[in-house]
Amino acid sequence: xxxxxxxxxxxxxxxxxxxxxxxxxxxxxxVAKEQRPDFTDIIYWLPFVIMPLLxxxxxxxxxxxxxxxxxILAANIGVSAPxxxxxxxxxxxxxxxxxxxxxxx
Numbered sequence: 001x002x003x004x005x006x007x008x009x010x011x012x013x014x015x016x017x018x019x020x021x022x023x024x025x026x027x028x029x030x031v032a033k034e035q036r037p038d039f040t041d042i043i044y045w046l047p048f049v050i051m052p053l054l055x056x057x058x059x060x061x062x063x064x065x066x067x068x069x070x071x072i073l074a075a076n077i078g079v080s081a082p083x084x085x086x087x088x089x090x091x092x093x094x095x096x097x098x099x100x101x102x103x104x105x
Contacts (some may be wrong), residue, residue, distance in 0.1 A: 001076030009063060009074035010056045021048045048080025055081040 011035065028036055037044050055078030062069055069077070 008071055009069040010059050012071040012074035013059030013069075013078030013081065014052040014056040017082060018048070018078075020058055020079055020082070033089075035078035051082045052078070054085055055079070057081075057086075088091040 038095060039045075058081040059074045059077050
């Protein structure tokens with residue numbers, strides 16, 4: 001597959017996820033100065049790298065699976081990918097306490 005075909009959708013997905021993080025950053029203007037995060041802490045900035053990489057990675061998976069992504073759809077995937085992956089991580093298919101065995105099993 002031609003790698004130039006992968007670049008634009010992957011970059012759009014990366015940009016979509018980054019846009020969400022930047023939007024969160026702009027919302028800090030409404031938070032009292034004493035309650036704002038410590039911007040010198042690297043932990044604060046990690047999501048600005050991780051979330052866009054997750055978005056770009058999911059777009060790449062779509063493309064390599066044969067899905068043709070237009071830039072707007074790729075950006076939408078980038079925006080939603082972190083939320084989708086978080087939802088997957090929170091799902092426990094075995095219920096709240098794991099596998100429930102019948103008494104005496």
